[in-house]
Amino acid sequence: MQRGGGADGARSGDAGVEDPFSGAGARTHVEGDFSREEVSLANRNSGIPLEALRYEVTPPGLHYLLSHFDIPDVDAANWRLAVGGCVGNEQSVSLADVMQMPARTLRVTLECAGNGRAGMSPRYPSMPWLSEAVSTAEWTGTSLRNLLERAAPTAWAKHVAFLGLDRGFDRGIEHHYGRSLDLEQAMSDDVLLAWAMNGAPLLPQHGFPCRLIVPGWYGMASVKWLARIDVLDRPFDGFQQAVGYHYRKHAGDPGVPVTTMRVRSLMVPPGIPDWYTRRRLVEAGPVTLRGRAWAGAGVAIERVEVGVDGRWSAAQLAPAGTHRFAWRGWSFDWLAEPGEHRLQCRAHTVDGQVQPMIPDWNTAGMGNNAVQTLHVNVR
Amino acid sequence: MQRGGGADGARSGDAGVEDPFSGAGARTHVEGDFSREEVSLANRNSGIPLEALRYEVTPPGLHYLLSHFDIPDVDAANWRLAVGGCVGNEQSVSLADVMQMPARTLRVTLECAGNGRAGMSPRYPSMPWLSEAVSTAEWTGTSLRNLLERAAPTAWAKHVAFLGLDRGFDRGIEHHYGRSLDLEQAMSDDVLLAWAMNGAPLLPQHGFPCRLIVPGWYGMASVKWLARIDVLDRPFDGFQQAVGYHYRKHAGDPGVPVTTMRVRSLMVPPGIPDWYTRRRLVEAGPVTLRGRAWAGAGVAIERVEVGVDGRWSAAQLAPAGTHRFAWRGWSFDWLAEPGEHRLQCRAHTVDGQVQPMIPDWNTAGMGNNAVQTLHVNVR
Numbered sequence: 001m002q003r004g005g006g007a008d009g010a011r012s013g014d015a016g017v018e019d020p021f022s023g024a025g026a027r028t029h030v031e032g033d034f035s036r037e038e039v040s041l042a043n044r045n046s047g048i049p050l051e052a053l054r055y056e057v058t059p060p061g062l063h064y065l066l067s068h069f070d071i072p073d074v075d076a077a078n079w080r081l082a083v084g085g086c087v088g089n090e091q092s093v094s095l096a097d098v099m100q101m102p103a104r105t106l107r108v109t110l111e112c113a114g115n116g117r118a119g120m121s122p123r124y125p126s127m128p129w130l131s132e133a134v135s136t137a138e139w140t141g142t143s144l145r146n147l148l149e150r151a152a153p154t155a156w157a158k159h160v161a162f163l164g165l166d167r168g169f170d171r172g173i174e175h176h177y178g179r180s181l182d183l184e185q186a187m188s189d190d191v192l193l194a195w196a197m198n199g200a201p202l203l204p205q206h207g208f209p210c211r212l213i214v215p216g217w218y219g220m221a222s223v224k225w226l227a228r229i230d231v232l233d234r235p236f237d238g239f240q241q242a243v244g245y246h247y248r249k250h251a252g253d254p255g256v257p258v259t260t261m262r263v264r265s266l267m268v269p270p271g272i273p274d275w276y277t278r279r280r281l282v283e284a285g286p287v288t289l290r291g292r293a294w295a296g297a298g299v300a301i302e303r304v305e306v307g308v309d310g311r312w313s314a315a316q317l318a319p320a321g322t323h324r325f326a327w328r329g330w331s332f333d334w335l336a337e338p339g340e341h342r343l344q345c346r347a348h349t350v351d352g353q354v355q356p357m358i359p360d361w362n363t364a365g366m367g368n369n370a371v372q373t374l375h376v377n378v379r
Numbered sequence: 380m381q382r383g384g385g386a387d388g389a390r391s392g393d394a395g396v397e398d399p400f401s402g403a404g405a406r407t408h409v410e411g412d413f414s415r416e417e418v419s420l421a422n423r424n425s426g427i428p429l430e431a432l433r434y435e436v437t438p439p440g441l442h443y444l445l446s447h448f449d450i451p452d453v454d455a456a457n458w459r460l461a462v463g464g465c466v467g468n469e470q471s472v473s474l475a476d477v478m479q480m481p482a483r484t485l486r487v488t489l490e491c492a493g494n495g496r497a498g499m500s501p502r503y504p505s506m507p508w509l510s511e512a513v514s515t516a517e518w519t520g521t522s523l524r525n526l527l528e529r530a531a532p533t534a535w536a537k538h539v540a541f542l543g544l545d546r547g548f549d550r551g552i553e554h555h556y557g558r559s560l561d562l563e564q565a566m567s568d569d570v571l572l573a574w575a576m577n578g579a580p581l582l583p584q585h586g587f588p589c590r591l592i593v594p595g596w597y598g599m600a601s602v603k604w605l606a607r608i609d610v611l612d613r614p615f616d617g618f619q620q621a622v623g624y625h626y627r628k629h630a631g632d633p634g635v636p637v638t639t640m641r642v643r644s645l646m647v648p649p650g651i652p653d654w655y656t657r658r659r660l661v662e663a664g665p666v667t668l669r670g671r672a673w674a675g676a677g678v679a680i681e682r683v684e685v686g687v688d689g690r691w692s693a694a695q696l697a698p699a700g701t702h703r704f705a706w707r708g709w710s711f712d713w714l715a716e717p718g719e720h721r722l723q724c725r726a727h728t729v730d731g732q733v734q735p736m737i738p739d740w741n742t743a744g745m746g747n748n749a750v751q752t753l754h755v756n757v758r
Contacts, residue, residue, distance in 0.1 A: 020653030021660050021756055033412035036509075037655055039497060042421035043511045044657075046440075049423045051449040052583070061425075061440030061582050068654050070430040118418060126655065130415075132422045169653040169660065203440050204431070274399030274548040275447050276416055276505065281400050281548065377400055 023172030029122035047132025058135040069168035076209040085231035088152035101142035107323040113218035116368025141194030160186040161236040162223040180236035215325035216297035260296025262369040265347035267291035280376040293347035294327035306332040307344035402551030408501035426511025437514040448547035455588040464610040467531035480521035486702040492597035495747025520573030539565040540615040544604040559615035594704035595676035639675025641748040644726035646670035672726035673706035685711040686723035
C-alpha cells in the first residue's frame, strides 16, 4: 500500500522544484505571503462562504471540501467494499448490499482539522484555510457495526482501518488515503457507512458511492470513496494515521493524534463587503449578529459570548434541538454606532472547554479554534 | 446605485489596511507570492478540480464559482424581477410568471474572465485563478426576449442593464453587481433568464431564484440573483461595465471591453498527484490523455494539438454533437516513457483563433488563454 522514499529532499530537473516522489520530508514553515502551491490547493478545495453559515443544513456545493488526492471516477455498479483482516467472515459487498442494511440519517457538523491553519505563525505550507472549513449536512447510511458484525471480528481485533480509492503521495510516501478507529469507536451506532447527503446520492467530490461519517471528529476520520476495511490486531500504520494529523510542538515530537473537534464558533460577517479585502461596511442602528457554535463528540455548547471592541456579552442560543452532532445557532442584538469596530465570538461547552484568544500552535497547523475577529466600519 | 469615494487611498485605523470604502483606486500589481486577501478569495470562491473535466456536464458543487459580494438570502415567494427604463410597459414579474414563459435548456460552458490571472506577471491582486474557473452546465430558463417583448422597448432603447441583489464595494465604489448587453445581443434567443441548473432549482450560490445566462461570453455577463432590468438609451455606466472587465495595457488605457470567451483547452492531469505540489506521477506505457476545448459565441473548435516535450501532434476530437455553446472533448494516446515530461494542449477554432504560448498581458489579468503546461514524472 505504501512506497517509502529516501530521506533526502532530492531535486528534480525543474529549477527549485523539490521532487515530491523521493521523500521530501516535512516542509519548511513559512510566514507572511502564500506560495503558488498553497493557492493551487485553495483553488481546488472549497470553503464555505461565511454568509452560508445562515443555513442550518449547508446546501450542496457550499459544504466545505478537502480532498488530498484526485476525486476518483467510480462506477457504482462495479463498486465493492471489502472487509478483511482479523475477521471470521471476510466480506465483499455491493452498494445495493449496503443500502439494504438498516438506514439512519444523522445531521453532522464536519470541520477540517486544518481549519485556521493560515492563522498560525509560522505556518505549515498546506491548504491555507482561514476559517471556512466547516459545514453541516444530513448523512444517510447504515451503522458501520452492521457490516462489521457480519464480518465477525476475531478476539484479537483492536483497530479498524478504512482505505479510500484516492491515491497519491505525501512527503515522498505513496499511499491510498486511509485512517483508522479503534474497534470500540468503530462499533458505535453513530459511525455511518453513508450513501446519501441531504437526501441525494453522494456527489463525486463527497465520496460517491459510499463513505465513512464519524460524527464529532475532525473531517479526516470520515474517509471518502471507501474501498476496503481492514480489521487489525495492532495500530494502523498508514501515513495519514501515523505521520499526518498529529498535534506536535516540534519536529521530533511524537505528538498527540488529532481526534474530535475542539469547541468553536463563527459569525456571519454583517453588512456588505469590499470585493478584495472583504472588509465590512455596516449601517448604524440595530443589527442582529448571527452565527454557529459546535464542539466534538456530541459535547453540548453551554454558552456563546459576543465581543464588541473587547467587551463581552452573552449571545442568545437557539433551542438545543435533537441533533447532538450538529452546530447550534446563536444570535446577538448589537446597536451599531458609527466608527470602526472589532467583533468576536467565543463558545463554551458544558464540560468547560472554551475557545482560546491565541491559536494553540502546532507544527502542522491543526485544530486552530482561536476566537474569530471581524473588523467592520459602521456608517 | 453607486457611491463614489475620494481619490486618495486613505488608511483606516488598522496598521497597513487600506480603507476599501474611501476610493482606494486600482490596486498595485505584484509578483511572486500571494497575499492573505488573495487566499481569502480563493477559499471562498471555487475552482473545478481539473480531474472533473472528465464530466461532460459538471456535477453540482464542482462547477466553478465566482461571486463578487455575499451570496444573498432570497425568499423565492417574495422575489420580483422589475423591468423599467425605455419601455412602453414596465414589468414586475414573479418566479412563477417567469417559469410560465416558454422554456428551453442550453448546455453552456462558462469561464471566468479572470481565469489564468495568477499566470500573468506582474499580477493584479484579485481572485488568483490558475486555470480552474471553467465548467459546463445545463441551464433551463426562458429566452430573455420573451420578457423584453412584454416590456416593449421604445424606439430609443439601445442597451439593457441587469442588476443583481448582491451589493458591495470595489475600489471605493458602492454598487449592486450589474452588467449590460446591447439591445440586439439581449434579444438573441440564446440569452436565458434561467431558473434551473442541471434539472434542479438554482443553488443559492448560482443565482437563486433566477439569473441571466449569456452563452459564449465570459461569466461576468451572466448576472446572478437578478433583481432589475433597465432598458437604456445610452451605455450602462455601472462599475462592472464601465470600469471593471476591460483589457487595458496600462493604467490610463481606455481599453477594450471583455466580451466572449477566447479559445482555450485544458487537460485532465494524468497519473496521481503529490498532495502539496500537485506534481503528477504516471506509470510508463500507453496513457490516454483527455481534455476539453472551447471558444466563445458558439465558434466551433477545429482541432486540438497535444505537445509532449515540445513536439506537437493532433488529438482526436469527440463528435461535435448538438451543443454549440458547450466545450468539446478530445483525447490523445501517449506512450509514456520513464523520465520527466512536459505535456501541453492547444486548441484552434474554425475561424483561425489559436491559443498563444505566452499570456496576453493586461492590467486586470483578463482572458488568459495561454497554453496549459503540465510537468509529469513517468516511472
